[in-house]
Amino acid sequence: MATRTQSKSRTGSQSRTSGRSAAGSKSMSTSRTAAKTSNSSRSRGSKSQNEDMPNSKFHQLFVDQLKDIYWAEKALVKALGKMQKAATSEELADAITTHQEQTREHVARLERVFESIGQTAKAKKCPAMEGLIEEGQEVIDDTEEDSAVRDAGLIVCAQKIEHYEIATYGSLRTLANRMGHEEAVQLLEQTLNEEKETDVLLTQLAESSVNEEAAAE
Numbered sequence: 001m002a003t004r005t006q007s008k009s010r011t012g013s014q015s016r017t018s019g020r021s022a023a024g025s026k027s028m029s030t031s032r033t034a035a036k037t038s039n040s041s042r043s044r045g046s047k048s049q050n051e052d053m054p055n056s057k058f059h060q061l062f063v064d065q066l067k068d069i070y071w072a073e074k075a076l077v078k079a080l081g082k083m084q085k086a087a088t089s090e091e092l093a094d095a096i097t098t099h100q101e102q103t104r105e106h107v108a109r110l111e112r113v114f115e116s117i118g119q120t121a122k123a124k125k126c127p128a129m130e131g132l133i134e135e136g137q138e139v140i141d142d143t144e145e146d147s148a149v150r151d152a153g154l155i156v157c158a159q160k161i162e163h164y165e166i167a168t169y170g171s172l173r174t175l176a177n178r179m180g181h182e183e184a185v186q187l188l189e190q191t192l193n194e195e196k197e198t199d200v201l202l203t204q205l206a207e208s209s210v211n212e213e214a215a216a217e
């Protein structure tokens with residue numbers, strides 16, 4: 001079932017990192033400063049009249065980030081189904097099922113956020129969530145079926161996902177608040193709280209039987 005390619009890609013990213021020279025990073029920072037200076041006294045090219053409105057660039061950022069998390073939540077609904085089937089303990093499988101149901105609600109809630117600001121819900125691929133989901137698949141591929149180690153690995157991946165979502169919803173709530181989108185603030189906060197609760201639940205699972213069993217294997 002598993003084709004393991006992670007060592008190949010890790011080597012690639014390592015060589016990219018070591019290939020950067022001190023001189024290269026110096027010239028990058030110089031050109032960034034130059035770009036900043038040239039843009040500081042005038043506004044950057046506007047694409048529509050709306051961009052002259054107060055907060056319009058924040059609005060665009062907000063909408064882009066909404067599209068990103070909308071894609072992420074939809075992708076997560078599918079991924080959690082796979083993780084649930086792969087889980088060993090009933091406790092973890094149940095926790096994942098509950099969170100999958102919540103995630104479906106998060107998708108619907110995001111549609112209400114879009115609606116509350118007069119936008120149609122659209123998804124934009126989220127590379128971060130795609131990578132986190134891939135890590136979950138790697139755990140499934142690299143661990144034995146019905147093992148406690150697999151559960152410990154799935155919890156690690158699930159918590160990475162939760163932390164990504166907590167960061168996203170927290171930031172989106174701040175942006176919505178800054179622009180006075182009160183309904184959006186409330187909706188985003190509701191999801192943020194559920195993500196935090198899931199994170200706490202996963203920590204409890206990790207600290208209880210799952211890791212003890214993994215250590216005994």
Ligand SMILES: [Fe+2]
Pocket residue numbers: 073102103106165191195
């Ligand atoms: Fe979510």
